[in-house]
Amino acid sequence: MFGFIHESIRQWCYRKYGEEVWVAILERSGFESGKENIVNHYYSDQDTYILVDAVSTVCKMTREQVWENYGAFLITYTMETGWDDLIRSMSPNLKGFLDNLDSLHYFIDHVVYKANLRGPSFRCEDNPDGTITLHYYTGRPVLGLYPIVKGVLRESAKRVFKLDILLNITGRTQRSVQMSTGERIEEHVIFQIKAQNTNQSNEDALGTLPKQIESSDYQLRLSNKDFINTFPYHIVFDRDCKLIQVGREIYSHVPKDLLVPGTPIPRIFEVTRPQIPLDFDNICNFINAVFVLQVKTTPMEFQKNILNSKRGSQVTTDARLVLLNKHF
The missing domain is CATH 3.90.1520.10 (H-NOX domain)
Structure with a gap:
């Protein structure tokens, strides 16, 4: 886990129980003082687990209680350290x-x-x-x-x-x-x-009250061509996650051969965030999340693969011709 987690655990214990208790926690967990809370350091999950177990034992509470109390303090500490306006907005x-x-x-x-x-x-x-x-x-x-x-x-x-x-x-x-x-x-x-x-x-x-929507006869009419130009990075697909259309700038990042209607989206992209299988139901479930898609093959890589495939095919054909000549 990120070192910020360790530092905020230390801050919570310091404020609630005092320095002596934190020293006892360090002794039990085996961490050297000053090495347990390096903010930009990445600690293994096992290191964090050892630290939390030490807090649990020294402070005489269950591991679940440690995590829950820490979660409440995390909001307080985060808002104190410069994130207050962002969280409230x-x-x-x-x-x-x-x-x-x-x-x-x-x-x-x-x-x-x-x-x-x-x-x-x-x-x-x-x-x-x-x-x-x-x-x-x-x-x-x-x-x-x-x-x-x-x-x-x-x-x-x-x-x-x-x-x-x-x-x-x-x-x-x-x-x-x-x-x-x-x-x-x-x-x-x-x-x-x-x-x-x-x-x-x-x-x-x-946030559970129904929102009132004002009725209006006004309709925004946008042709398919205008839509493609207005949203150059959009992707439209159906319930089977098969491609319908994309914005014009997508062609700069994805091989044209893959951007034909009916191509399965998982063949073009993989989801790096959120960490879910790429299918229609999961996308709907996480519709409010930030989706980060990574292109599986760039146009340059695609062309290189095609050239290599053709060269491999040519080598195979030449070998067959050699064998035929030897046979006859």
């Missing part, structure tokens, strides 16, 4: 905040720290009874990090939206997922979120 309500968590993770990991970490993914659903269902996905099921989410949810609801929420875990499963990089085990935890006070203002802050 993410959304006017809790649901919008949760919908944008993936984008926030991506921004911090890839833009701020340039760490390219394996971040979690979040997906929200509105319920008819005014509650929110939050789906949390992580590729680190062994670490049992879901209590962090509980702490983050409660504290962000309280600090940012002035909400006290009831939070229940309604499901927790693990499954094997086939990714472009191979198979991995993914944990899926389902949370149900409800505002404790169900008055009008709290429902607005939760």
